[in-house]
Amino acid sequence: MLPLFPIVNCLHGGEQMAAIRSIRESKIVRRKLMWGLIFISPWLIGLIGFTAYPIGASLAYSLTDYAIMSPPKWVGLENYVEMLTDDDLFSKSLSNTVIFALLSVPTSIAVAFGLALMLNQRVMGKAVFRTIIFVPTLVPSVALAIMWLWLFNPQFGVVNGMLWELFGINGPGWLTDEDWSKPTLLLMSLWTVGYGVVIFLAGLQDIPQSLYEAADIDGAGVAQKTRHVTIPLLTPVIFFQLVISIIAIFQIFTAPHVMTGGSGQPAKSLLFYVMYLYRQAFVYMKMGHASGMAWLLFLIILACTLVIFRTSGWVHYSGGERGTTTKT
Amino acid sequence: MLTKADSAAHEVDWTVLLTRFIFLITLLTISVLFILPFFWMLMTSLKAPVELMKWPPGWFPDTFRWQNYEDAVTYIPFFRYVGNTMAITLGSILGVLISCPMVAYGFSHIDWPGRDFLFVVMLMTIMIPFPVTMIPLYVLFARIGWINTYLPLVLPLFFGVPFYIFLLRQFFMTIPGELTDAARIDGASEPRIYWQLILPLTKPALATVVLFQFLSSWSDFLGPLLYLRDSDMFTIAVGLQMFHSEHDTEFHLLMAASTILTVPIIVIFYLVQRTFIQGITLTGLQGT
Incomplete structure (x- = not known):
């Protein structure tokens, strides 16, 4: 915690002096409080206007039938009941999202970690490799989506073309086949794994060489060093990546x-939660229903994060450098 | 000591070399796989329409058809969209530059009761999914008549972005507190310390924030999709999506447009690579 009277420790005077000083110090504290609040005021105003108010409003909307044009009509928990019991597309979009998260989060973290481990060895052209792996993350999502459609086009795309020419394989329908659509999307998220690689790489470079x-002196090989030194020391970074990726993938x-x-075609296999939420809100104009979905998403993300934090016994913190909130 | 370690290193040398060689081959393969999508985009952007329907598709066009680029920028009001996107991007950058360092200063070099608590609150808001705030904000902006303007896309950024505030605060913490304390004893006011001492020292971090914001405004899709109605007002990302939904087979033009959309970002990244990587590192690691 923050010391309220930072200078108190250096005081040696009598009680009277101390009293005078504490008055002066409370003045200093008040002035610091004033300046602190002035400096953070943009964010505070934003917190109230662009975060707290909408969160509250969205909870209130979720209990109504609301189409913007006419005033909201109170319906209680009907929206929630409807989406949980009587909406096949809702459950489809939720299960699609959960399946994709289970598919993509572990794979992306493992691939990012593996690439970072390789880049951390003394290989030639390390900086070039790093750049090549990072650049795909810069492609705007719209361009990325169109690019992926064309690469994996079943009839004329280069992926099936190469599969045919090199291996004589008739490639699958990729994004047009409900069984292949999620794996194809997974390949796209693996292509843009560079962000995680850079973060892991920085974490690797933070590990003290002395370890x-x-x-080495104990005669450990590469595999043993990775298992007993690198991985334990990187668990905080893995943990951070895990939390961030789950929030993003949902x-x-x-x-x-x-x-x-x-x-979300084929067979609704690419209908993800927020896509369906968007459709409810801005195609069907069912703002109440969509707000309920948004709140449910919020609760799901919160629950996931809590579970990860509760089960974070495997995360290894060295030297009490835990948390960002402690003063450095 | 030294010789012992040396000879020990010498004995295992070949296994180390072999692993490194395997890593190198793997990295080379992966790099090729990472570059090929770009190459395919670039080559498609130079093909004639008939070549798109060839099986098996060749990598290279028969002749380089630069015409595609001209067609792509005239089929949609491309330069208009670029201009619109630039306007939003510049406004957003201005917004985050005014708000974020200021808030980060309040969260780092001034000691006040409740500061650390509010900082934790701020970090927690990063977790709030966008859809939760999306609908009420849309309703609010619709009510005050801001639909089809750039205000909903730009104005909120003048109130700080938690992620950037976090990044800048981490950076500000590397500046010793003795420095700001000394300035206070010399009678400098807080705004003056912020403006004349802290800001000039944190140019690299500010550059990182500018880059992140450039990237996010340039690529943003959902924001413009929600708030912009007239096609005259569209950004390049929304324009490209519209073009795709209307001409979903003309991949030579789509790839040309995608190339024009992507290349500026890659060039900028290349020029400022180090700052960029440092910025990611700063948030990614300190966040643990």
Whole structure:
């Protein structure tokens, strides 16, 4: 916690002096409080106007039937009951999102970690490899979606072309086949894995060299060093990546929306949660229903994060450097 | 000591070399796989329409058809969209530059009761999914007549972005507190310390924030999709999506447009690579 009277420790005077000083200090504290609040005021105003108010309003909307044009009509929990019991597309979009999260989060983290491990060795042209792996993350999602449609076009795309020419294989329908559509999207998220690679790489470079030297003296090989030094020390980074990716994947929207024109086809296999939410809100104008979906998403993300935090016993923190909130 | 370690290193040298060689081959393969989609985009953007329907598709066009680029920028009001996107991007950058460092200063170099608590609150707001705030904000902006203007896309950024505030605060923490305390003893006011001492020292971090915001405004899709109605007002991302939904087979033009959309970002990234990577590192690691 923050010391309320930072200078108190250096005081040595008598009680009277101390009293005078504490008055002066409370003045200083008040002045600091004033300046602190002035400096953070943009964010505070934003917190109230662009975060707190909408969260509250969205909870209130979720209990109404609301189409913007006419005033909201109170319906209680009907929206929630309807989506949970009587909406096949809702359950489809939720299960699609959960399946894709289970598919994509572990794979992306593992691939990012593997690539970072390789890049961390003394290989030639490390900086070039790093750039090549990072650049795909810069492609705007709309362009990325169109690019993926064309690469994996079953009839004329280069992927099936290469499969045919090199291996004589008739490639699958990729994004047009309900069994292949999610794996194809997974390939896209693997192509844009560079962000995680850069973060893992930085984490790897933070590991003190002395630990590896100590392991060398004990006669440890590459595999043992990775298992007993690198991985334990990187668990905080893995943990951070896990939380961030889950939050992001539950909100996946742009790429599948552009690829399918918002339809989520084939067989609704690319209809993700936020796509369906968007449709409820801005196609069907069912703002109440969509707000309920948004709140449910919020609760799901919250629950996931809590579970991850509760089960974070595997995360290794060295030297009490835990948390960002402690003063550095 | 030294010789012992040396000879120990010497004995395992070949296994180390072999692993490194395998890594190198793997990395080379992966790099090729990472570059090929770009190459395919570029080559398609230079093909004639009939070549798109060839099986098996060749990598290279018969002749380089630069005409595609001209067609792509005239089929849709491309330069108009670029201009619109630039306007939003510049406004957004201005917004985050005014708000975020200021808030980050309030969260780092001034000690006040409740600061750390509010900072945790701010970090937690990063977790709030966008759809939760999306609908009420849309209703609010619709009510005050801001639909089909750039205000809903730009104005909120003048009230700070938690992620950037976090990044800048982490950076500000690397500046010793003794420095700001000394300035206070010399009678400098907080705004003056912020403006004349902290800001000039944090140019690299500010550059990182500018880059992140450029990237996010340039690529943003959902925001413009929600708030912009007239096709005259569209950004390049929404324009490209519209073009795709109307001409979903003309991949030579789509790839040309995508190339024009992507290349500026890659060039900028290449020029400022180091700052960029540092920025990611700063948030990614300190966030643990």
